[in-house]
Amino acid sequence: DKANITGVTGVTLNNKVYDGTTNASFNTSTANLAGMVTGDNLSLTGGSASFASKNVGLAINVSVSNLTLGGADAGNYNVVSGVSSFNGTANITPATISGVTGITAANKLYDGTTNATLNTSAAGFTGKVGSDVLNVSSATGAFATAAPGTGKVVNVSNISLGGADASNYVLANTT
16 A cells, blocks of 8 residues: 655745735745655655735735645655645735836926926836836925026935835835
8 A cells, every 4th residue: 555645844935026916936845744754755746826915915825735746756655635735824025116207397487496396197117017006195306406497407206105006015216
């Protein structure tokens, strides 16, 4: 009769940077197989894993399923029901928005200040994943000088992200 593999420990669930999916990965190279005869060549292969949520968070539930036995001695073993699947946790960390483009400043009449009114409705985000919803929730604009002129430089600072998916991102630079 074939020997039974009755449990699996030592499979590592990998953390990831937010990518808009629930795809998860794992490492079985350090797996311990309960019931394996010492010296046999046996490993875990295949399988798939998924996070319970696509969103950034700590200790998110991960389900691993469809693991199979591999190695030269796999034919000598049965896998007891429930061993080919398990649950654990891993983290998803925020993706980085490396640049914000498309912010414009409105013209204004001289008023002695450098205050600039910004239009952020056409903002674009370098590093945004797929159809995620991001916008600029706030930003500060300042003309380089208060003097009248054309083609003046406007410095944008204190940019903060808004939108339904903002919590999945960090800004590399807020200016």
